[in-house]
Amino acid sequence: MEQFQELLSTNPLLLLAYLFGSVTFILGLKMLSHPETARKGNLIAAAGMIVAIFGTIFLYQHKSEGEGVPVGLHNYMWIFAGLIIGTVIGTMAAKKVQMTAMPEMVSMFNGMGGACAMLISLIEYRNDPLAPAGKLLIIVLGMIIGTVSFAGSVIAWGKLAGKIKDRTIPGGQIINFLIFVGIISLAVLVIGNFMPGTPALFYAFLALAALYGVLFVMPIGGADMPVVISLLNSFTGVAAAFGGFLYNNPVMLTGGILVGSAGTILTMLMCKAMNRSLKNVLIGSFGGAKAGASGEAKAQGAYKEISMNDSAVLMAYATRVMIIPGYGLAVAQAQHTCHELEKVLEEKGVEVVYGIHPVAGRMPGHMNVLLAEADVPYEKLLEMEDANDQMGGTNVVLILGANDVVNPAAKDDPSSPIYGMPILEVEKAEHVIVNKRSMKPGYAGIENELFFRPKTSMLFGDAKKVLQALITELKQI
Amino acid sequence: MEQVTTFFNGNYHLITIVILSIFLGIEVISRVPAVLHTPLMSGANAIHGVVIIGAIIVMGSAHDGDYISLVLGFLAVILGTLNVVGGFVVTDRMLEMFGKKKKPSAK
Numbered sequence: 001m002e003q004f005q006e007l008l009s010t011n012p013l014l015l016l017a018y019l020f021g022s023v024t025f026i027l028g029l030k031m032l033s034h035p036e037t038a039r040k041g042n043l044i045a046a047a048g049m050i051v052a053i054f055g056t057i058f059l060y061q062h063k064s065e066g067e068g069v070p071v072g073l074h075n076y077m078w079i080f081a082g083l084i085i086g087t088v089i090g091t092m093a094a095k096k097v098q099m100t101a102m103p104e105m106v107s108m109f110n111g112m113g114g115a116c117a118m119l120i121s122l123i124e125y126r127n128d129p130l131a132p133a134g135k136l137l138i139i140v141l142g143m144i145i146g147t148v149s150f151a152g153s154v155i156a157w158g159k160l161a162g163k164i165k166d167r168t169i170p171g172g173q174i175i176n177f178l179i180f181v182g183i184i185s186l187a188v189l190v191i192g193n194f195m196p197g198t199p200a201l202f203y204a205f206l207a208l209a210a211l212y213g214v215l216f217v218m219p220i221g222g223a224d225m226p227v228v229i230s231l232l233n234s235f236t237g238v239a240a241a242f243g244g245f246l247y248n249n250p251v252m253l254t255g256g257i258l259v260g261s262a263g264t265i266l267t268m269l270m271c272k273a274m275n276r277s278l279k280n281v282l283i284g285s286f287g288g289a290k291a292g293a294s295g296e297a298k299a300q301g302a303y304k305e306i307s308m309n310d311s312a313v314l315m316a317y318a319t320r321v322m323i324i325p326g327y328g329l330a331v332a333q334a335q336h337t338c339h340e341l342e343k344v345l346e347e348k349g350v351e352v353v354y355g356i357h358p359v360a361g362r363m364p365g366h367m368n369v370l371l372a373e374a375d376v377p378y379e380k381l382l383e384m385e386d387a388n389d390q391m392g393g394t395n396v397v398l399i400l401g402a403n404d405v406v407n408p409a410a411k412d413d414p415s416s417p418i419y420g421m422p423i424l425e426v427e428k429a430e431h432v433i434v435n436k437r438s439m440k441p442g443y444a445g446i447e448n449e450l451f452f453r454p455k456t457s458m459l460f461g462d463a464k465k466v467l468q469a470l471i472t473e474l475k476q477i
Numbered sequence: 478m479e480q481v482t483t484f485f486n487g488n489y490h491l492i493t494i495v496i497l498s499i500f501l502g503i504e505v506i507s508r509v510p511a512v513l514h515t516p517l518m519s520g521a522n523a524i525h526g527v528v529i530i531g532a533i534i535v536m537g538s539a540h541d542g543d544y545i546s547l548v549l550g551f552l553a554v555i556l557g558t559l560n561v562v563g564g565f566v567v568t569d570r571m572l573e574m575f576g577k578k579k580k581p582s583a584k
Contacts, residue, residue, distance in 0.1 A: 025524050026501060032520045032568075033509040039572035042520050046565040049527065053561075056530045062538050073537025078551050082536070086558020093559075094566035105567055106519050113526050113560035119553035120531045123539070123546050134484040230518055236525045243531035245491060253491060254498050255527035261502030262521055266514065269506075358511040365514035372574040383511060 017055030018251040024048025025255050029262060035378070052251045053083075099373050100330040103363040104160040107229045110236055111153030117146030117239035118206075124246060125202055135246070136191045142242030144183060144209045149235040151213025156229050159217075172219050179212045216282075224281045226363040227270045231278075234263025270359065303439070306457035308466075311433055312473035318395035320351040322387065324424055325367045326360050328401010328436065332463035335374035338400065341467050342376065344474050353380050355387030355397075355424050357405035384424060391428035399426065399434045400463050407448045418446060432456045435466050516571045523564025529557030 024044050031041025057079060061070035073079070090109075097105045121143035128135070158164035186205035189195055220228055241256030243249070271278050306314075315321050323342070329335060342352040354376065360367045368381060382390065391397070399406055402424075409416035410423045426432050432455050439451070439458075450456055459466060485492065509517055536550035 021527070025527075026505065028524065029502070029505045029517075029521065032517050033506065033513060035510065035513060038513060038516060039569065042516075042523075042565060042568045042572055045520065045524055046569075049524070049561055049565070052527065052530060053533065056533050057537070060534060060537065062534070073534070075537055075539060075541075075547070075550075078547060079533055079536050079554060082532075082551050082554030083558050086555045087562045089555075090559040090562035090564075091566055094563045094570065097567070102515065102519075102567065102571065105563070106515075106522055109526075109560050109563040109567070110522050112556040112563070113522070113528055116526075116528050116532050116553045116557040116560060119549050119556070120528070120535050123535050123549050123553070126546065134487075233518060233522050233525070236528070237521070240525045240528035240531075241495065243528050245488070247531060247534055248491070249530060249534075250494065252527050252530050253494055255524050257495050257498035258502040258505075259521045259525040261499040262506040263518075265503050265506045266509075266518060266521070269509075270514070356511075358514075363515050363518070365512050365516070368512040369515050369571050369574065381512070 011059055011061060014055050014059035015250070017051050017059070018249070021048040021052035021055075021251040022254040024051075025251075025258055029258060098333075099335075099370055100333065101161070102369065103226065103229065103366065104157050106363075107153045107157040107160065107232070110229065110233050111150045111157065113236040114146045114149030114151075114153060114232070114239060117142055117236065117243060118150055120243055120246075121146060122206070126199075129199055129202070130193060133191050133193075136193070138242050138245045140187050140191055140205075142239050142246065143206065144187065145235050145242065146239035147206060147209035148213040148216065149232045149239060151210045152217040152228070152232045152235075155214055155217040156225055156232065160225055164218075166219070166221055172215065176212065176215050179208055179215065183208050183212060220281065226359065226366075227267055227278070227281050229363070230263055230267040230270055234260045234267065237261075237263055303451045303456070303458050306433060306459055308459070308469045308473055311457075311459055312470055312477060314431055314433070315345060315350065315396050315398070315470070316348050316474055316477045318350050320353065320390070320394045321345060321396045321398060322353050322355050322382075322391070322394045322429065324355045324357070324360075324387075324397060324399045324402050324406060324426065325371065326357075326400060326402025326405065327366075328403075329463050330361055330366065330370055331401065332465075334400065334462075334464035334467055335370045335376075337464050337467040337471070339371070339374040339376050341471050341474070342380075344471050348474070348477075353382050353387070353390065355384070355391075355426075356381050357384055357402070357424055360402055360405050384422060388425050388428070391425055394429040396431045396433060397426045397429040399432065400467075401435065401437075403436070403448055404446060406450055407446060408450055408453070409446065409448070413449075416446060426450070427453065427455055430455070433459050435459045435461065435463055437462060516568050519564060519568040519571060523561055523568055526557060526561030526564055529554065529561055532557045 025048060028041045028045025031037035031044065057073065061072050121139045124139050155164060183205060186201060186208065190202050190205060195201060217228055237256045237259030241253050241260060244253030244256055267278065271281060323338065329338060345352050354371060356367050371381060404418060406424050406426050407418060408427065410418045410421040413419055434451060434456055436458065438460065451458060532550060532553035536554050539546040539550050
């Protein structure tokens with residue numbers, strides 16, 4: 001309270017800028033949750049951010065050592081150089097990234113925010129290693145969360161970009177627990193100043209936090225990565241909020257906490273879509289050894305292939321075709337070709353809809369973003385419940401590079417790691433055509449029995465090439 | 478214990494803001510169509526880039542001779558800016574596509 005009054009008396013304009021920033025963040029998040037206002041909401045939040053940043057640069061005052069008069073910030077050269085470098089790199093990276101690589105990019109930017117929080121804590125500690133316990137607690141917490149978020153995000157980025165493989169470390173949970181205990185004990189030592197004059201403690205503690213971040217994400221399977229990114233996103237929010245405590249800065253506080261709580265809710269929504277608990281995601285490794293073993297144990301039946309020509313005929317004479325896109329579509333960059341196929345089919349009087357599973361791809365809503373890029377009309381994208389309702393009247397289901405989201409094991413095999421996850425019930429349709437590159441199991445590493453079911457035919461090949469071939473065939477009919 | 482009470486008294490307003498913000502965040506997010514999950518995550522990601530303000534404060538109050546602080550602060554400003562700018566630009570790119578196909582359907 002006192003701090004705010006102090007800020008208000010010396011700096012009413014800055015406080016107003018911060019208030020403006022906080023309000024735009026709330027408005028922005030609110031508008032981001034509606035399709036019509038989303039883009040504007042993003043821009044409003046960005047405007048608020050700019051006001052808060054420049055307000056800080058020009059209006060912020062701090063007391064230097066002792067009781068001196070508050071002075072403004074200096075080192076403008078450094079600040080502006082940093083801002084310019086960050087803006088140029090950030091804009092270039094964000095403009096250049098492929099739509100398919102979006103999740104990695106978000107993870108990377110999130111890691112940068114975590115690293116920023118980590119560095120702030122590090123500098124503040126170096127400036128005042130003997131600060132009162134309250135301040136040290138804030139520094140230490142900001143540092144742990146920021147570091148874990150940074151290290152974890154980098155690993156998540158590496159996994160999504162295919163640079164880091166899933167790896168289960170034997171006894172990993174015990175190791176993680178020991179590290180966690182180590183972090184807490186070192187934190188207590190640092191905060192309580194039990195060993196004054198040993199900054200090495202703080203650095204050991206920083207290293208442990210980074211190691212924890214790495215080991216925390218390492219064993220989590222690829223299919224769960226969206227949940228992890230969302231969780232790390234809310235971590236960084238909380239780390240930013242600790243910065244708000246540190247500087248009594250209301251806009252950092254509101255911005256950070258808003259993202260922290262909103263991110264947590266989003267994480268839970270994602271878990272719900274997969275019918276898994278957060279605990280399960282964090283502890284159980286999805287693509288781990290257990291899942292592979294149960295998959296192999298099952299007898300591999302025979303699957304049948306379908307020719308390009310037969311597939312085209314089947315679809316051309318259908319009343320309704322439902323396309324179910326998955327990560328395979330994203331990898332093949334086939335969203336435009338897919339839209340083209342949809343138009344060709346519609347010219348022939350076939351109704352085409354898309355069945356969108358909430359966690360298809362690598363991120364919730366990934367498929368929506370991808371298909372929107374190809375100008376597929378919004379109304380054609382059916383959410384899972386609607387898609388399942390319409391499945392009965394559908395003649396052909398075309399699965400493009402999706403796997404786990406149509407795996408019947410989720411419904412009828414209690415031993416399956418994805419048991420209980422709501423799926424698109426494609427077997428209610430008359431025919432199922434599955435386009436895949438090979439018989440390899442999906443991202444979660446689970447065998448899919450759907451491919452061996454009587455209604456299913458396989459159409460192997462790269463999604464884009466297959467779609468192009470289908471379009472050619474269709475035009476000849 | 479005494480320290481805890483002093484901390485609480487001194488930060489009463491901040492704590493109120495935190496608690497209210499938690500509820501606000503939950504309220505604002507709980508009604509989001511699945512379509513918007515990715516842009517929303519990305520937008521929220523940009524907003525926590527507000528941590529840049531801390532980096533600016535650290536940088537701007539570092540002493541001239543303290544090169545370690547200057548270098549680390551400089552790095553923090555760059556990383557924070559990356560988070561903010563990259564986050565907002567990526568989100569805008571995603572949402573740009575939603576806008577394109579929204580128009581014909583509205584008319």
